[in-house]
Amino acid sequence: MYRIVFRQDLVPNIHLLKIDAPDVARKARPGQFVVIRIDEKGERIPLTIADWDEAEGTVTIVYMEVGTTTCRLALLQAGDYIKDFIGPLGVPTHIEKFGTVVCVAGGFAIATTMPIARAMRQTGNRVISIMGARSKELIFWENELRGVSDELVITTDDGSYGRKGLVTESLKELLESGGVDRVIAIGPSIMMKYCALTTEPFGVKTIVSLNPIMVDGTGMCGCCRVQVGGLTKFVCVDGPDFDGHEVDWDLLFARQRSYLDEEKESLEKWRAGGSCHCQA
Amino acid sequence: MAKLNLNRVRMPRQDPKVRARNFNEVALGYSLEQAQEEASRCIQCKKRSCVAGCPVGVDIPEFIRAVRDGDMAEAVRILKSKNSLPGICGRVCPQETQCEANCALARKDAPIAIGRLERFVADWERANLNTENPVAIPTMPAGKRVAVVGSGPAGLTAAAELARLGHQVTLFEALHTAGGVLTYGIPEFRLPKAIVQGEVDYVTSLGVELKLNAVVGKVITVDELLADGYQAVFLGTGAGLPTFMNIPGENLNGIYSANEFLSRVNLMKAYLFPEYDTPVKVGKRVAVLGGGNVAMDSARCALRLGAEKVYIIYRRSEVEMPARREEVENAKEEGIEFRILTNPKRFIGDGQNSVVAMECYEMELGEPDDSGRRRPVVKEGSEFTVDVDVVVVAIGTTPNPLISSTTEGLSTARWGTLVMADESRGQTVKPAVWAGGDVVTGSATVISAMGAGKAAAADIDAHLKD
Numbered sequence: 001m002y003r004i005v006f007r008q009d010l011v012p013n014i015h016l017l018k019i020d021a022p023d024v025a026r027k028a029r030p031g032q033f034v035v036i037r038i039d040e041k042g043e044r045i046p047l048t049i050a051d052w053d054e055a056e057g058t059v060t061i062v063y064m065e066v067g068t069t070t071c072r073l074a075l076l077q078a079g080d081y082i083k084d085f086i087g088p089l090g091v092p093t094h095i096e097k098f099g100t101v102v103c104v105a106g107g108f109a110i111a112t113t114m115p116i117a118r119a120m121r122q123t124g125n126r127v128i129s130i131m132g133a134r135s136k137e138l139i140f141w142e143n144e145l146r147g148v149s150d151e152l153v154i155t156t157d158d159g160s161y162g163r164k165g166l167v168t169e170s171l172k173e174l175l176e177s178g179g180v181d182r183v184i185a186i187g188p189s190i191m192m193k194y195c196a197l198t199t200e201p202f203g204v205k206t207i208v209s210l211n212p213i214m215v216d217g218t219g220m221c222g223c224c225r226v227q228v229g230g231l232t233k234f235v236c237v238d239g240p241d242f243d244g245h246e247v248d249w250d251l252l253f254a255r256q257r258s259y260l261d262e263e264k265e266s267l268e269k270w271r272a273g274g275s276c277h278c279q280a
Numbered sequence: 281m282a283k284l285n286l287n288r289v290r291m292p293r294q295d296p297k298v299r300a301r302n303f304n305e306v307a308l309g310y311s312l313e314q315a316q317e318e319a320s321r322c323i324q325c326k327k328r329s330c331v332a333g334c335p336v337g338v339d340i341p342e343f344i345r346a347v348r349d350g351d352m353a354e355a356v357r358i359l360k361s362k363n364s365l366p367g368i369c370g371r372v373c374p375q376e377t378q379c380e381a382n383c384a385l386a387r388k389d390a391p392i393a394i395g396r397l398e399r400f401v402a403d404w405e406r407a408n409l410n411t412e413n414p415v416a417i418p419t420m421p422a423g424k425r426v427a428v429v430g431s432g433p434a435g436l437t438a439a440a441e442l443a444r445l446g447h448q449v450t451l452f453e454a455l456h457t458a459g460g461v462l463t464y465g466i467p468e469f470r471l472p473k474a475i476v477q478g479e480v481d482y483v484t485s486l487g488v489e490l491k492l493n494a495v496v497g498k499v500i501t502v503d504e505l506l507a508d509g510y511q512a513v514f515l516g517t518g519a520g521l522p523t524f525m526n527i528p529g530e531n532l533n534g535i536y537s538a539n540e541f542l543s544r545v546n547l548m549k550a551y552l553f554p555e556y557d558t559p560v561k562v563g564k565r566v567a568v569l570g571g572g573n574v575a576m577d578s579a580r581c582a583l584r585l586g587a588e589k590v591y592i593i594y595r596r597s598e599v600e601m602p603a604r605r606e607e608v609e610n611a612k613e614e615g616i617e618f619r620i621l622t623n624p625k626r627f628i629g630d631g632q633n634s635v636v637a638m639e640c641y642e643m644e645l646g647e648p649d650d651s652g653r654r655r656p657v658v659k660e661g662s663e664f665t666v667d668v669d670v671v672v673v674a675i676g677t678t679p680n681p682l683i684s685s686t687t688e689g690l691s692t693a694r695w696g697t698l699v700m701a702d703e704s705r706g707q708t709v710k711p712a713v714w715a716g717g718d719v720v721t722g723s724a725t726v727i728s729a730m731g732a733g734k735a736a737a738a739d740i741d742a743h744l745k746d
Contacts, residue, residue, distance in 0.1 A: 023494075023499055023500070024499070027498075027499055027500075037456055041549075041555065041556045041557060042556075042557050043548060043556075043557040043558040044456075044548070044558070068557055069557060083456070084456040084492070084493050085493065086454075086456070086493040086495060086499075087495075087499065088498070088499070089495065089498060215540060215543055215544060215548065215558075216454075216455065216543060218454055218495055218498070218520075218680065218682060219520070219521060219680050219681075219682060220464075220520045220521065220522070220539050220543070220680065221522065221537060221539045221540035221543050222522045222524070222536075222537040222539065222540055223536075223540045225531055226531075227531060232524070232526075232530070232531060237682070250633075251531055251633065254533060254632070254633030255531070255533060255633070257533075258533045258534075258561075259559050259561075262553065262554075262559035263559070265554055266553070266554045266557055266559065269554045
């Protein structure tokens with residue numbers, strides 16, 4: 001059992017949990033993930049690590065309410081326990097002095113991006129971060145990301161905060177002004193796809209962090225297989241980071257939709273149980 | 281000499297029609313009377329060739345005599361002195377090719393049902409003895425710290441043996457439940473998870489510390505274990521990496537590795553969805569590729585989930601099938617359709633990335649290959665299409681490279697199996713690291729993994745005493 005030591009609602013449907021997990025905290029690196037299972041009947045889902053504190057023995061995760069597990073997770077408070085918390089898993093993000101690195105973060109992945117931007121900057125890169133959300137009330141960790149970036153650009157789809165528009169527009173402007181050596185894009189798959197499409201004509205290597213469905217997270221089942229550069233890869237052990245220009249995005253989208261009907265059924269059954277507080 | 285009794289007592293089983301729709305255990309087990317009747321058929325011959333056929337050397341005639349005489353506690357004692365996991369072995373060992381094949385009555389086609397008796401004794405213990413107070417294990421001051429990695433049959437056996445020899449054992453398991461393939465792979469209807477848990481509890485009752493969610497090779501490496509004060513490490517990590525066909529369309533939705541399909545069903549209890557959160561696609565027409573026990577398990581799970589039609593697609597003929605005879609018969613009785621001498625060429629999608637059909641070749645058998653079995657050869661121009669909406673690829677597994685790739689000084693052979701310095705003692709080429717089971721041999725049996733775990737434990741003990 002793993003104790004929740006701190007909980008924070010970042011925006012209405014995105015929450016932060018700090019978990020007491022010293023073994024995970026000791027080994028965590030930017031870009032890695034954990035697999036969690038809330039209780040005996042729960043499913044195993046992967047969540048990227050947002051931060052960790054080795055001295056304190058804690059690991060921070062940030063997640064959005066989308067399915068049964070994340071909605072149930074949203075009900076847990078500090079002092080509650082999660083049955084299983086496994087990690088760190090996956091290959092850490094490749095950190096190196098590239099020169100200028102642009103980190104693009106969309107939605108709840110703003111949290112995942114922070115430690116990567118931090119490590120890139122600590123390694124001597126000039127880090128420009130772009131964070132995007134639909135509107136102002138979905139923006140969080142602005143100061144956290146600003147603190148690890150040389151520059152921070154904020155975009156909202158509706159223009160309610162920062163620049164109006166998509167992250168790809170700001171990304172394109174940076175690429176056009178030149179001098180970008182590497183791009184890290186993390187967020188919803190569709191955003192990552194369009195970031196990769198944006199950078200491709202400029203020939204700037206673009207790393208994306210894929211988020212397919214997983215079961216064990218250790219290379220055992222192959223549920224998370226994707227096609228990268230024409231080869232089948234397991235995201236859990238070969239990734240989650242891949243070259244965005246080589247990912248077969250349509251296959252990823254299709255595989256992410258494998259269980260839409262079952263996910264709906266599960267969520268409806270759980271909501272009917274009356275313990276849900278999220279908006280239907 | 282008394283007349284030989286050649287009537288093997290039949291194992292009561294659930295009716296095929298009924299069991300094809302539930303996950304309850306197929307074989308129901310002997311009653312005391314049936315067990316004693318079967319045990320009394322044993323002629324207690326002096327040759328004891330059955331024992332030679334047992335990878336862990338169970339004193340078979342002795343435990344059978346105890347059953348015959350109704351001294352069940354004695355039968356338990358004899359059995360458990362050599363085999364830590366009799367409830368599992370009695371259910372999933374291929375006795376027909378091991379102890380029972382060597383039985384003096386095998387020549388008369390009526391070997392003693394040793395496996396069924398073993399199961400009976402184990403179940404009797406579970407029902408009648410207080411496992412809260414197991415055999416007292418003397419604590420030995422000379423005991424050393426040993427890390428056992430993987431809690432499947434090899435690891436459980438090695439851990440139990442080492443604990444009995446007085447060592448402090450920590451058992452590391454990557455998943456959230458112990459048991460390895462016994463938990464994620466073999467289905468409830470063939471090996472109830474309560475039995476596996478009972479055997480795991482027995483091992484921890486010996487003083488073994490079980491660490492779940494501990495992905496060795498990732499969360500902690502073998503070298504870190506050795507640096508942390510473990511004087512020996514045993515790797516019983518199995519063969520957990522799925523093999524795919526590598527043919528077009530294999531990443532379509534609805535196509536599973538057997539590992540994924542069985543893990544969803546057994547480990548995550550997807551057969552109880554939505555009570556349990558993990559789903560699995562319940563196909564109408566399911567094709568399982570392969571002819572081993574894992575293929576049979578997958579096919580029978582698919583049927584129990586509610587599939588209308590389940591095919592076993594196998595590229596050789598039925599005689600070459602590696603599955604246990606009994607499991608093939610069980611599958612057939614339940615209505616699984618066998619399409620032998622058939623091999624898929626490609627998978628066909630519906631345009632939305634879901635599998636709807638499979639194009640197959642007819643095969644014929646050519647000259648024998650490396651395995652000694654006749655090599656299946658494609659019949660040119662024989663392509664035909666089978667409509668399917670779920671496919672389970674059960675063509676084998678290889679060891680997961682998580683450990684071999686993160687451990688200094690280990691090396692692997694062609695199929696990812698560990699290179700050994702002395703396989704009979706479980707010694708790898710790295711000092712202080714032993715291994716046994718599927719990670720050394722590639723996919724094999726539960727009992728051979730247990731035999732390897734036991735041999736390695738003895739060798740580790742001998743080394744640590746030096």
